[in-house]
Amino acid sequence: MTIFLTGASGLVGAAFARAAARRGHRVTGIVGTFAGAIEGLAAQRSVDLTRESDVTAALLDVFPQAIVNCAAVSVPEQCDADPALAQALNVALPALLARLAHHVGARLVHLSSEQVFDGARPTPYAPGDPVTPINLYGRQKVESERAVHAAAAEWAVTLRAPLLMGNSLAGRRSNHERLFADWAAGRTPRLFVDEFRQTCTAENLAEVMVELCERRDPAGVFHWAGAELLSRHALGLRIREHFKLTPAQAPIAEATRAAAPEIARKRQACLALDLSPLAGKLKTRPQTLAEQLEELKVPPPCREWYLGL
Ligand SMILES: NC(=O)c1ccc[n+]([C@@H]2O[C@H](COP(=O)([O-])OP(=O)(O)OC[C@H]3O[C@@H](n4cnc5c(N)ncnc54)[C@H](OP(=O)(O)O)[C@@H]3O)[C@@H](O)[C@H]2O)c1
Numbered sequence: 087m088t089i090f091l092t093g094a095s096g097l098v099g100a101a102f103a104r105a106a107a108r109r110g111h112r113v114t115g116i117v118g119t120f121a122g123a124i125e126g127l128a129a130q131r132s133v134d135l136t137r138e139s140d141v142t143a144a145l146l147d148v149f150p151q152a153i154v155n156c157a158a159v160s161v162p163e164q165c166d167a168d169p170a171l172a173q174a175l176n177v178a179l180p181a182l183l184a185r186l187a188h189h190v191g192a193r194l195v196h197l198s199s200e201q202v203f204d205g206a207r208p209t210p211y212a213p214g215d216p217v218t219p220i221n222l223y224g225r226q227k228v229e230s231e232r233a234v235h236a237a238a239a240e241w242a243v244t245l246r247a248p249l250l251m252g253n254s255l256a257g258r259r260s261n262h263e264r265l266f267a268d269w270a271a272g273r274t275p276r277l278f279v280d281e282f283r284q285t286c287t288a289e290n291l292a293e294v295m296v297e298l299c300e301r302r303d304p305a306g307v308f309h310w311a312g313a314e315l316l317s318r319h320a321l322g323l324r325i326r327e328h329f330k331l332t333p334a335q336a337p338i339a340e341a342t343r344a345a346a347p348e349i350a351r352k353r354q355a356c357l358a359l360d361l362s363p364l365a366g367k368l369k370t371r372p373q374t375l376a377e378q379l380e381e382l383k384v385p386p387p388c389r390e391w392y393l394g395l
Contacts, residue, residue, distance in 0.1 A: 089113045089299060090148045090192075092135060092179070093156030094127060095120030097254040098197065098247075101292035102154055103127050109296055114148045116157070122255065136174040138182055145186050152193040152299040153183050162201070162223035162352065169222060176226035177233060184237035193302065194242040195295050196234050198227045200284075200311070202246060205354020208282075212360040213246070213307050221352045231307055240305055243298050245291070248311040248359060251378045252288035257385030261285065262325045266384065269336045270391035276341040277319040282356040285321065286312040287378045293370040304367070309359040313372040321375075328379040335395055 089106055093099035094115025106113045107126030115127040116135065124130055133144045135157050145153070158176050159165050165172035180196050187194035201224035202217040219225045227246075234242045252260045258267060268275045294310050316324070319340055326336045343350035365372055384392045 087111050087151040087299065088148060089152045089154055090116070090145050090150035091127075091154045091156065092116045092183070093158065094124050094130065095122075095255060096156050096158075096160070097250060097252055097259045098288045098291060098295075099154075099156035100124055100255050101252060101288040102156060102295055105289065105292040105296045106299070109300070111296070111299070114150070116144065118157070120255070124255070135179050136171070138178070141179070141182060142186065145183075146190070149190055150192050152195065153187050154295060154299065155180055155183050155194070155196045158197070159223075162221050165221075165223040165226065172222065172226060176223070177229045180230040181233035181237060184234040184242055187238045187241045192241065193299055194234065194238050195298050196230065196242060196244045198231050198244050198246045198307070199224065200246055200248045200309075200357040200359060201354065202228050202231070203354065203357060205357045208356050208358065210358040210360040211309070212362075213309050220354065235306065243305055244307045245294065245298075245310045246307065246359065247286075247291055248357065249283040249285050250288050250291065251285050251382065253381070253383045253385070254288075257387050260288070261321065262382050263385040265322060265325055265336070266388040266392075269331070270388040274337040274339050275322065276339045276346075277317075277322045278341050278343055278346075279317050279319040280343050280355065281318045281353065282315050282358065283318065283321070284311040284315045284357065284359055285375070285378060286310065286373050287381050289381055290370065290373050290378070294364075294368060297368050297370055304364070308364040309361050310364065311359040311361060311372065312375065312378060314375050315356075315358050316375065324375060324379060325382070328382065329384065329392070331395075
């Protein structure tokens, strides 16, 4: 099928391009500033996605059977730093893509986040639970979900994703890549023992998104994540162990939310996601942490440091 992919240079977008190519789909990938080649794309175009007329022209030129939206200002601190840009990418763009999906009769797969919830309860959030965002990023994701499903109720599926693992193109984006950057620079990351996340890899999420492109159903908002809930601290220890790094080579400091209230105020304590009803209906399975770790590579910017140990 013909797929129009935004954010093709991002962590999830690049994984989606590879996954869709493996399934024989023809993907036109839209990038912003990224200039390199992206594996799996049949065509690659640079478009400023804040410019509505440019997005519309590029999409109508492809006239896709599916639209996949992986573009965003995806870091909460960057949303706070430039709320207007974040609003354009995180809300106006998905709303426009939903109108275009309705117009051309294309399936739309949009990405939202676990951060639509406040994380104040330890039990898993179901897709239908009331949303309770505590930061601008989370509020924009809620707004995007509402706009998408108002404009393309029958065509659109939104996946709320967790904190993601995986290998980004530049090697600086995902969880383990940021830890490596700290270690290579001689810094000691402070990881919370009382903040819990249900990670999956961008590759695994991308497999789910490809499956959803290939089906006309389901429509609506769903959750996808991994099979295990771990603290950020436990996750860091498992990553260090997986790469056979010692505490001296890759130090990790224990932190608590109570000791860092300025961070805790805008970050959720526990984001456990109930994956039903989606899990079980798909061929792709939620991953254990061991399966996620197997996919991780030493990030290219830190290879020299790693090999020199
Ligand atoms: N990463 C996570 O842990 C995580 C967790 C939950 C949900 N999500 C959601 O999953 C989706 C994908 O996230 P990600 O981590 O893959 O994002 P990412 O790595 O930060 O990539 C963002 C993408 O958006 C593109 N972009 C940004 N501004 C643009 C503009 N003005 N014009 C054109 N392209 C623009 C970037 O292109 P260039 O780099 O080429 O400029 C890049 O391809 C987002 O909706 C995010 O909110 C991510």
